[in-house]
Amino acid sequence: MNAGLPPVTWLYVPGDRPERFAKAAASGADVVIVDLEDAVASARKDEARANAVAYLRERPAGGPAVHVRVNDLAGDRGRADLEAVGDLADAVRLPKVEDPAVLDGLPDGRAYALLESAAGLVRAEAIAAHPAVAGIALGEQDLAAELSITAEAALDHLRLRAVLAAAAAGLPPVPMSVYPDVRDEAGLDASCRAGRALGLFGRTAIHPRQIPVIRRAFRPGEQETARALEVVAAAERAEREGIGAVALPDGRFVDAPVVARARRTLALARHLAP
Numbered sequence: 001m002n003a004g005l006p007p008v009t010w011l012y013v014p015g016d017r018p019e020r021f022a023k024a025a026a027s028g029a030d031v032v033i034v035d036l037e038d039a040v041a042s043a044r045k046d047e048a049r050a051n052a053v054a055y056l057r058e059r060p061a062g063g064p065a066v067h068v069r070v071n072d073l074a075g076d077r078g079r080a081d082l083e084a085v086g087d088l089a090d091a092v093r094l095p096k097v098e099d100p101a102v103l104d105g106l107p108d109g110r111a112y113a114l115l116e117s118a119a120g121l122v123r124a125e126a127i128a129a130h131p132a133v134a135g136i137a138l139g140e141q142d143l144a145a146e147l148s149i150t151a152e153a154a155l156d157h158l159r160l161r162a163v164l165a166a167a168a169a170g171l172p173p174v175p176m177s178v179y180p181d182v183r184d185e186a187g188l189d190a191s192c193r194a195g196r197a198l199g200l201f202g203r204t205a206i207h208p209r210q211i212p213v214i215r216r217a218f219r220p221g222e223q224e225t226a227r228a229l230e231v232v233a234a235a236e237r238a239e240r241e242g243i244g245a246v247a248l249p250d251g252r253f254v255d256a257p258v259v260a261r262a263r264r265t266l267a268l269a270r271h272l273a274p
């Protein structure tokens, strides 16, 4: 991962499928998320937790970050998961967060809070601002089940609410929720591009084959990269010449936020280069 660039691809792997952990780590995902929650049947929850602990202890150095999605902290199982993996995982992912108080006592900046219900979303700002929180994301499968929302335009309102809450709290941009049809690569690509235009950044995946599709969809295009190069070159020229603000030959004005955005675009293009 490039320093300063948030993860682009996050891959879930069920905790009761330990034979898939290495494959997930080799998928090219920036973050592997071992799931102890909804991907694991109740009868296999203890086994999944033990698998996660063993993997975190033995994982080879140099791989992607490994996060663990624990069970709901409102219940005993979630607290026991946290106790077992909290110090071993690079971060924990907390499902169905509805009340910032559930985060009290957790170490600063090591938890990703999932907003997956109306109660969670209406408290998005308070949850995002909690010191334990390193990032927020939506759980659109759970949200859709609760709210019966199917229209993309309506879902976009909820997504924007999370985008704003994260930005206002100074958190990294919100990654997109999972795309459930693992065979529909065209649909995944179109959905990622629409999410990118809303200010969402990167995406959680459920299958390794989704990783290259997500990387491609979030990779800045040739024109965008060329424009960013032009902006950075103009800014560097201006700095050498002691000029504060410059305009490009086509008249476009270049100031500090424009340059910062162009640098981010170039870092992302490098990170996602084919």
Ligand SMILES: CC(C)(COP(=O)(O)OP(=O)(O)OC[C@H]1O[C@@H](n2cnc3c(N)ncnc32)[C@H](O)[C@@H]1OP(=O)(O)O)[C@@H](O)C(=O)NCCC(=O)NCCSC(=O)C[C@H](O)C(=O)O
Pocket (backbone or CB within 6 Å): 011, 012, 013, 014, 020, 021, 023, 024, 035, 038, 039, 116, 138, 139, 140, 141, 142, 143, 177, 178, 182, 206, 207, 208
């Ligand atoms: C979706 C799956 C159940 C599909 O599994 P399967 O049908 O077995 O896949 P394939 O036969 O196509 O597998 C091909 C090979 O790929 C490997 N594989 C598949 N998935 C993964 C994975 N996630 N990580 C690593 N490796 C994976 C297989 O081992 C095969 O390898 P090989 O034998 O070498 O060919 C399955 O993909 C799956 O379980 N995905 C993860 C599901 C999950 O974790 N869900 C929880 C997150 S969803 C969520 O968060 C929703 C949210 O809460 C909300 O509310 O919105």
Ligand SMILES: [Mg+2]
Pocket (backbone or CB within 6 Å): 038, 095, 116, 139, 141, 142
């Ligand atoms: Mg969910």
